[in-house]
Amino acid sequence: xxxxxxxxxxxxxxxxxxxxxxxxxxxxxxxxxxxxxxxxxxxxxxxxxxxxxxxxxxxxxxxxxxxxxxxxxxxxxxxxxxxxxxxxxxxxxxxxxxxxxxxxxxxxxxxxxxxxxxxxxxxxxxxxxxxxxxxxxxxxxxxxxxxxxxxxxxxxxxxxxxxxxxxxxxxxxxxxxxxxxxxxxxxxxxxxxxxxxxxxxxxxxxxxxxxxxxxxxxxxxxxxxxxxxxxxxxxxxxxxxxxxxxxxxxxxxxxxxxxxxxxxxxxxxxxxxxxxxxxxxxxxxxxxxxxxxxxxxxxxxxxxxxxxxxxxxxxxxxxxxxxxxxxxxxxxxxxxxxxxxxxxxxxxxxxxxxxxxxxxxxxxxxxxxxxxxxxxxxxxxxxxxxxxxxxxxxxxxxxxxxxxxxxxxxxxxxxxxxxxxxxxxxxxxxxx
Amino acid sequence: xxxxxxxxxxxxxxxxxxxxxxxxxxxxxxxxxxxxxxxxxxxxxxxxxxxxxxxxxxxxxxxxxxxxxxxxxxxxxxxxxxxxxxxxxxxxxxxxxxxxxxxxxxxxxxxxxxxxxxxxxxxxxxxxxxxxxxxxxxxxxxxxxxxxxxxxxxxxxxxxxxxxxxxxxxxxxxxxxxxxxxxxxxxxxxxxxxxxxxxxxxxxxxxxxxxxxxxxxxxxxxxxxxxxxxxxxxxxxxxxxxxxxxxxxxxxxxxxxxxxxxxxxxxxxxxxxxxxxxxxxxxxxxxxxxxxxxxxxxxxxxxxxxxxxxxxxxxxxxxxxxxxxxxxxxxxxxxxxxxxxxxxxxxxxxxxxxxxxxxxxxxxxxxxxxxxxxxxxxxxxxxxxxxxxxxxxxxxxxxxxxxxxxxxxxxxxxxxxxxxxxxxxxxxxxxx
Numbered sequence: 001x002x003x004x005x006x007x008x009x010x011x012x013x014x015x016x017x018x019x020x021x022x023x024x025x026x027x028x029x030x031x032x033x034x035x036x037x038x039x040x041x042x043x044x045x046x047x048x049x050x051x052x053x054x055x056x057x058x059x060x061x062x063x064x065x066x067x068x069x070x071x072x073x074x075x076x077x078x079x080x081x082x083x084x085x086x087x088x089x090x091x092x093x094x095x096x097x098x099x100x101x102x103x104x105x106x107x108x109x110x111x112x113x114x115x116x117x118x119x120x121x122x123x124x125x126x127x128x129x130x131x132x133x134x135x136x137x138x139x140x141x142x143x144x145x146x147x148x149x150x151x152x153x154x155x156x157x158x159x160x161x162x163x164x165x166x167x168x169x170x171x172x173x174x175x176x177x178x179x180x181x182x183x184x185x186x187x188x189x190x191x192x193x194x195x196x197x198x199x200x201x202x203x204x205x206x207x208x209x210x211x212x213x214x215x216x217x218x219x220x221x222x223x224x225x226x227x228x229x230x231x232x233x234x235x236x237x238x239x240x241x242x243x244x245x246x247x248x249x250x251x252x253x254x255x256x257x258x259x260x261x262x263x264x265x266x267x268x269x270x271x272x273x274x275x276x277x278x279x280x281x282x283x284x285x286x287x288x289x290x291x292x293x294x295x296x297x298x299x300x301x302x303x304x305x306x307x308x309x310x311x312x313x314x315x316x317x318x319x320x321x322x323x324x325x326x327x328x329x330x331x332x333x334x335x336x337x338x339x340x341x342x343x344x345x346x347x348x349x350x351x352x353x354x355x356x357x358x359x360x361x362x363x364x365x366x367x368x369x370x371x372x373x374x375x376x377x378x379x380x381x382x383x384x385x386x387x388x389x390x391x392x393x394x395x396x397x398x399x400x401x402x403x404x405x406x407x408x409x410x411x412x413x414x415x416x417x418x419x420x421x422x423x424x425x426x427x428x429x430x431x432x
Numbered sequence: 433x434x435x436x437x438x439x440x441x442x443x444x445x446x447x448x449x450x451x452x453x454x455x456x457x458x459x460x461x462x463x464x465x466x467x468x469x470x471x472x473x474x475x476x477x478x479x480x481x482x483x484x485x486x487x488x489x490x491x492x493x494x495x496x497x498x499x500x501x502x503x504x505x506x507x508x509x510x511x512x513x514x515x516x517x518x519x520x521x522x523x524x525x526x527x528x529x530x531x532x533x534x535x536x537x538x539x540x541x542x543x544x545x546x547x548x549x550x551x552x553x554x555x556x557x558x559x560x561x562x563x564x565x566x567x568x569x570x571x572x573x574x575x576x577x578x579x580x581x582x583x584x585x586x587x588x589x590x591x592x593x594x595x596x597x598x599x600x601x602x603x604x605x606x607x608x609x610x611x612x613x614x615x616x617x618x619x620x621x622x623x624x625x626x627x628x629x630x631x632x633x634x635x636x637x638x639x640x641x642x643x644x645x646x647x648x649x650x651x652x653x654x655x656x657x658x659x660x661x662x663x664x665x666x667x668x669x670x671x672x673x674x675x676x677x678x679x680x681x682x683x684x685x686x687x688x689x690x691x692x693x694x695x696x697x698x699x700x701x702x703x704x705x706x707x708x709x710x711x712x713x714x715x716x717x718x719x720x721x722x723x724x725x726x727x728x729x730x731x732x733x734x735x736x737x738x739x740x741x742x743x744x745x746x747x748x749x750x751x752x753x754x755x756x757x758x759x760x761x762x763x764x765x766x767x768x769x770x771x772x773x774x775x776x777x778x779x780x781x782x783x784x785x786x787x788x789x790x791x792x793x794x795x796x797x798x799x800x801x802x803x804x805x806x807x808x809x810x811x812x813x814x815x816x817x818x819x820x821x822x823x824x825x826x827x828x829x830x831x832x833x834x835x836x837x838x839x840x841x842x843x844x845x846x847x848x849x850x851x852x853x854x855x856x857x858x859x860x861x862x863x864x
Binding site: 048149154159300308309317322327 | 582586720736766
């Protein structure tokens with residue numbers, strides 16, 4: 001055997017060394033819903049080894065909460081908190097700036113950081129992890145994807161021994177709320193207004209409905225699960241705003257419903273990743289998710305499919321993930337380092353599609369559409385035209401056998417020039 | 433503040449210290465399906481920091497596999513392997529003895545142990561963890577519950593910040609295979625024979641169908657999730673063998689199916705835990721599991737329900753959990769220590785029940801049965817009697833509103849003395 005036989009087992013490094021000699025001193029940056037939930041759990045559960053010492057927020061006076069602990073320093077001076085003797089900052093402000101600067105500064109100083117900031121991790125996670133490692137601190141972000149569902153710890157610990165090949169996830173609770181309400185008969189505008197009233201959706205919902213939030217989370221999962229570092233902007237999202245009640249009606253006839261799905265696949269060919277509304281079989285796990293639930297399906301080469309679901313967002317579930325990360329730090333738990341390398345999202349999915357047309361009816365339309373598909377060698381699976389729609393705005397649906405997205409795109413480019421087309425055809429991937 | 437302010441952050445303990453100076457030397461004890469899968473993954477994936485050096489098995493000559501590595505020592509002398517320079521033993525023999533003695537010996541010597549042995553961990557986990565800690569080694573058993581599904585890492589890492597109050601799980605793939613086949617119309621004996629032919633069930637299936645396997649797993653989850661140490665034998669299991677095609681037919685009429693469920697609840701009152709066939713709503717996650725799948729639903733005080741599902745057994749999924757544990761050891765990852773304390777399973781569930789009677793029909797039966805229930809102040813939810821059964825062996829069903837198990841037990845004790853009863857009434861809990 002080529003190994004030198006040293007007398008000390010590599011595991012014998014003092015088992016006590018990582019136990020806290022004193023509690024971890026914690027500063028929360030951003031005392032909104034999640035931040036106050038974190039403080040609430042710390043105050044109620046009093047987990048050993050964790051002590052909230054600082055809270056930073058703009059206009060912090062209105063945030064001050066006695067229950068969070070008599071010794072907490074409430075500050076609106078971020079620099080002073082960063083320069084203090086805190087061991088960990090919990091960054092809950094979101095966005096790239098100034099959140100990124102705070103995290104960087106904390107790591108530079110050898111402190112650790114826990115964050116729920118998917119955007120920061122999606123765009124700068126690799127660089128920040130390297131910084132943490134170089135300076136002797138840790139960066140943890142279990143709350144950045146699927147909030148209260150332990151997908152990230154599951155990937156780092158329980159699935160590290162597998163080789164994950166496919167990710168399919170419902171990663172945005174707002175879209176899932178909207179689409180599952182539409183499935184039950186509501187119209188988009190009404191549900192969006194309800195989501196906004198309930199605090200599930202922002203005044204400008206683009207980040208959610210446009211797929212930008214989900215793609216940041218997908219990029220993070222891709223690194224941990226598929227072990228590839230991608231530019232999140234290379235994943236092109238599709239908005240859910242083009243999905244209508246008509247589509248849910250047709251989907252139901254096809255034994256499906258519609259969900260915003262983030263999916264990525266790493267097989268023999270180039271890496272493929274996308275986010276958008278898709279048809280999901282009513283018998284598949286992704287169709288079970290309701291309301292603001294999140295769900296992630298990971299397919300491993302050895303272990304097969306593993307499904308995680310639960311409350312992906314909201315103050316308490318997200319705060320559970322943050323407190324769990326803090327406990328892991330206090331107990332000296334390290335994530336299993338998963339080697340990853342830069343990669344391009346250059347591949348295409350070769351999957352079945354649902355295409356809904358809205359036409360001003362006249363003879364020959366089906367023949368022209370199917371002809372355009374045939375020229376790209378795309379096989380038709382089903383043509384569905386339900387009665388009861390006006391003839392000058394007639395929706396009908398064609399589903400096609402698995403084909404390359406690029407081929408379908410070319411066919412649709414030719415179809416959309418037909419004089420009978422009332423609007424852009426809606427093209428959705430189908431999950432099988 | 434009462435804390436002494438030391439100048440070194442508790443997290444600054446050399447970040448490199450736990451990195452392997454040489455690979456972990458691994459001995460597999462038991463080279464069956466799971467053992468050879470572990471070796472297969474190590475040989476194919478070559479994860480950094482892990483080296484298979486020894487395999488112990490009785491009659492090891494017939495097990496020898498060149499692909500596992502040229503340097504592997506194949507041995508049928510367990511003592512010699514334990515006395516060697518291996519760092520970790522992977523115990524896959526199962527059962528309390530001699531597996532327990534090997535694990536104990538390895539830990540005594542300061543080595544670490546990874547095991548998939550639910551029985552050993554359910555009965556001796558606490559003691560073995562203390563031993564590991566005292567001697568500077570580690571004990572990991574991510575594969576002991578729900579094999580390839582990262583429930584244990586999820587509990588130790590991502591949910592450690594929550595306070596779990598309820599566990600509901602499908603923890604035995606054999607029972608789930610049998611019951612989901614029966615749901616589709618098969619009879620128990622035929623499905624059991626099929627499960628045995630496919631290697632899903634043992635020649636003596638008592639451990640599985642009687643609920644003993646699931647209760648060991650439940651006891652492990654109770655310690656990690658509810659933080660209670662219980663005697664597994666204090667959880668009284670019910671066999672699935674009393675469930676018949678008639679019950680599936682009635683269950684369907686009630687919008688339910690039947691699954692073997694392990695459940696535990698820790699609320700304000702005494703701890704309750706049980707394992708057995710139960711009615712589960714067709715819309716609930718537990719009804720989605722098919723074939724040998726496992727599923728665990730954990731309900732947290734802060735984070736709400738989290739669902740895990742996937743392949744709970746089989747060589748590859750279980751081996752993924754084992755290799756993940758080995759990687760965690762190699763990377764110096766520690767589990768978040770979850771404090772637990774001894775507890776008695778002394779509580780009762782107060783849940784609705786399904787009771788199926790088989791009677792020799794005569795006037796007055798319903799009145800006598802409902803009278804006996806009324807005397808225990810149990811409210812009836814539904815009485816269902818389907819046509820098409822012989823009058824001298826007539827099955828009919830009463831479902832009752834949530835009531836204490838003890839009250840229902842007394843009512844059934846009185847009912848079973850009725851002359852018309854053809855067999856013991858079948859009493860199943862209903863999950864809501």
